[in-house]
Amino acid sequence: MGFKQTSNNAPSFTEVFTELRNSRARNEFLEQIDKLIDWRPFQTLINKKLCKRAEAKGEPTYDGVLMFKILLLETWYNLSDRAVEERINDSISFGKFLDIDMEHVSPDHSTICRFRNAIVEKDLWDKLLSLLNKQLQRHGIMKIETGALVDASIVDSPYAPDGSVKIEVAEDRGDTRSEEAKEEERSYQVKVGSAKPGVDTEARWVVKCKKFRYGYKKHVLTDGEGLVNTLTTTSANVSDTTEFPTLIEKGALQKGVMVLADKGYTSKANREHLTGHGLKDGIMRKAINGKPLGDKDKEFNRQISQYRNIIERTFGSIRRWFHGGRCRYR
16 A cells, blocks of 8 residues: 655555545446546547637636546436535545545536536537447447347426426327427427426427326437447437437447337338448338238247347336436426
């Protein structure tokens, strides 16, 4: 153990206490991630996009990788900016992952919020996560070459309008409303936002399984073992089918990979999109115009359905461990 020496050449009580706690504090997940990932490419990208000019005034900025790691901790442990600030100051394992010792001041919640806003404005978040996924693929942890799965899940907002005004609501995966009805909904959301502060005006109503839901929708692409490769978020009334090409584009899949999806993603455009990117079509077949499926298509669907539990397990983990079934709104 290394200590700074005091005037009498003896380590201070704080130094001894910190070293002792560090030796006992273990978080294997964070330790493995920190050893596995080469953070230098992240540093280069962040510095390139968010570099503070030498003549800029104000408080010194925190290291970019440190701030990105904090955002990862928030995601992995479902922490708000204030909560992660407290955990950093209280948790030895968090401090070790961030390389912050007890003598240094950690970023406060407002600094974390500003950093997040900055990387979103610079369109950096997806690029940083892509770097992370590529390293996980190189280490054989994320196995996207074995196949990819696509699905979506609704996240409820706790701040819905009171429902006193009646509007036509989209059916999940099948918004057949007229343009007039859609415009009526947009106008309604604007009025609600100005008349009722606190209502989440970016969320939308949707009907799923005869139940009204108000919130957002997570569109996810995972590898063959359920690890998330790509995620996009839309309002709940956006069709899964229309978001499919976006997931494929962001996923940057290698040619020859089969993409599995349920029959809700069936469309000529989606099949052509897969073909155009050199990907194998694993979208389940759907009966059209009342014409029943043949034995070959039925067997194809049966084979694909065996893998659907993988991505369902992913959504279950998101809800259980990250409380992803209900969004936070401030």
